[in-house]
Amino acid sequence: MDTTGTHAIDTLDDLRRHLQWAIELEHATIPPYMCALYSLDPERNGEAVHVVGSVLAEEMLHLALAANLLNAVGGRPELDTPRLLPAYPHPLPHGDRSVEVHLAPFGPQALDLFLRIEQPASADAPPQSDQYQTIGQFYAAIEAGIGRLCTELGEAEVFCGDPERQIGAFHLRGGGGQVIAVHDLKSAMAALAEIIEQGEGAARTDVWDGDHDVFHPEREEVAHYYRFQELRLGRRYRTGDTPQSGPTGEQITVDFDGVLPMRHNPRITDYPHDSAIRVAQEEFNHTYSTLLHLLERAFNGSPSLMRVATGMMYALRAQAKALMSMPTGDGQTNAGPTFEYVPPERRHWSTGNSRRITLLENGPYLVYGQIPLRRKKKIVSEEGQSLTWQTHEDIPTEETYALCRCGRSGAKPFCDGSHARPDSEGKPFDGTEAPNMRPYAELQHIHDGEGISAHRVGELCIHAAFCIGRTRPIAKMLDDSGDPDVRSHIMGLIDHCPSGSYAYSLSRDTETIEADLQPAISVLEEENGLASALWVTGRVPVERSDGQPVEARNRMTLCRCGHSSNKPLCDGTHRQIGFHE
Numbered sequence: 001m002d003t004t005g006t007h008a009i010d011t012l013d014d015l016r017r018h019l020q021w022a023i024e025l026e027h028a029t030i031p032p033y034m035c036a037l038y039s040l041d042p043e044r045n046g047e048a049v050h051v052v053g054s055v056l057a058e059e060m061l062h063l064a065l066a067a068n069l070l071n072a073v074g075g076r077p078e079l080d081t082p083r084l085l086p087a088y089p090h091p092l093p094h095g096d097r098s099v100e101v102h103l104a105p106f107g108p109q110a111l112d113l114f115l116r117i118e119q120p121a122s123a124d125a126p127p128q129s130d131q132y133q134t135i136g137q138f139y140a141a142i143e144a145g146i147g148r149l150c151t152e153l154g155e156a157e158v159f160c161g162d163p164e165r166q167i168g169a170f171h172l173r174g175g176g177g178q179v180i181a182v183h184d185l186k187s188a189m190a191a192l193a194e195i196i197e198q199g200e201g202a203a204r205t206d207v208w209d210g211d212h213d214v215f216h217p218e219r220e221e222v223a224h225y226y227r228f229q230e231l232r233l234g235r236r237y238r239t240g241d242t243p244q245s246g247p248t249g250e251q252i253t254v255d256f257d258g259v260l261p262m263r264h265n266p267r268i269t270d271y272p273h274d275s276a277i278r279v280a281q282e283e284f285n286h287t288y289s290t291l292l293h294l295l296e297r298a299f300n301g302s303p304s305l306m307r308v309a310t311g312m313m314y315a316l317r318a319q320a321k322a323l324m325s326m327p328t329g330d331g332q333t334n335a336g337p338t339f340e341y342v343p344p345e346r347r348h349w350s351t352g353n354s355r356r357i358t359l360l361e362n363g364p365y366l367v368y369g370q371i372p373l374r375r376k377k378k379i380v381s382e383e384g385q386s387l388t389w390q391t392h393e394d395i396p397t398e399e400t401y402a403l404c405r406c407g408r409s410g411a412k413p414f415c416d417g418s419h420a421r422p423d424s425e426g427k428p429f430d431g432t433e434a435p436n437m438r439p440y441a442e443l444q445h446i447h448d449g450e451g452i453s454a455h456r457v458g459e460l461c462i463h464a465a466f467c468i469g470r471t472r473p474i475a476k477m478l479d480d481s482g483d484p485d486v487r488s489h490i491m492g493l494i495d496h497c498p499s500g501s502y503a504y505s506l507s508r509d510t511e512t513i514e515a516d517l518q519p520a521i522s523v524l525e526e527e528n529g530l531a532s533a534l535w536v537t538g539r540v541p542v543e544r545s546d547g548q549p550v551e552a553r554n555r556m557t558l559c560r561c562g563h564s565s566n567k568p569l570c571d572g573t574h575r576q577i578g579f580h581e
């Protein structure tokens, strides 16, 4: 381990390096815990599902707390990196190198691994400068380092990070424990204590972690190490028990046969290209690498993406369980997720910070490049005739943000992860996209008037009704377009068509004339509070979830009610279903 002096942490850079290691260490527990959890049959192993599931939720919290600590001291958390997914088995990073981390189904062997990972430090174990036997010692070194740097440099110098980058309780829900925003020595120590106590127990000599069980609030919660020990020994800890006494409470039933027989440490290269298992493993790896990408963005200035990232856990569970039900053909084992890193250039969509909108499969629109977001309201006449659009609110955004595509979010227009949760019929959002449309120029019908030609693609219409004048539609007005007043009126109506279903040119063979629209996304509201599409202007590129581009146009409308038959484009169905925010 790379250290620079007598202590492990002598400088702010040492501290930042250790906190990045903390992220890597916390993350290292997630793939094996996921494999164990998803291999369990909940009908036969309810208690084990509860224990492993609650520990996994807490590891997600620890990851966020480690990122909060690193951000607080001016660091930049890295998660979208192959370092987080070395080949299995591999030694526990930055911990006891003799602990080999495996991917395996739930069972005695997995529990023994988890017990070694969560092994408490003995009460008098000193923080070590160059190697850590336990996670507790590692965090003790960080605690000592932060304290020393605050004494030497002053708290303000150490906690120099941007408070806007902190993950708060609002961003991470789900019962993993206390989300602590870190901005000074006191909050840093509280965050570290939460990580250590959930893992090892309060005061490092106690089996209890100081919290209450999420699912059974009447019970005090046992720290991770002791929760796994309860499963291993088949008995629950009760008041008065100590690490020395072991658990003496009620018996717990663990059915080691009620487990899907996932093959240990699977690799995609175990299977031929295009085989069903390999395709499913590659899909899982793509989703998991997307999760790392979202977490990295969430920890680097876009904390609201945390809700999209946690929603992705549902998709991962479904994909992992599907894999664990696929026999490998050896007569004994089933397939499993391989947790292999997919580099950004091999993912379905483009990378970097360029201005664009990317669809997540069955998920939200991810908006990159700080595209301005605002609300626009349709102004209508007394008779209900569409007149114009009025911008009435600029919506503040984070650097990268996610817009709801399913219509279910409680934080519209932003995504809050609801797409991943089952609806009243028990189903997550089906965001299946329609086949990519042919280009506008191929689909258009052209109607000629005098001095103007109207172009139209019916498939793009969202029924915003600007093409219907008070007494007659555009198609009829063209008959009188020799009158410049009528011609100008037609041009104005077409300019207000948000989807660009209608466009115009001066004659059939000349270029269409477009209004000078800036790159922006407008959240539309039509008459009587009817919530409508996302109006994307200024040729902002839109990428489908398979990486294919939607034809870039000066204006287009994207569905946000979740019901269009022409996803991702709006087809006006929001009107039929009476979509409201």
Ligand code: FES
Residues within 6 Å of the ligand: 462, 532, 533, 534, 558, 559, 560, 561, 562, 563, 564, 569, 570, 571, 572, 573, 574, 575
């Ligand atoms: S917003 Fe969904 S169809 Fe228009």
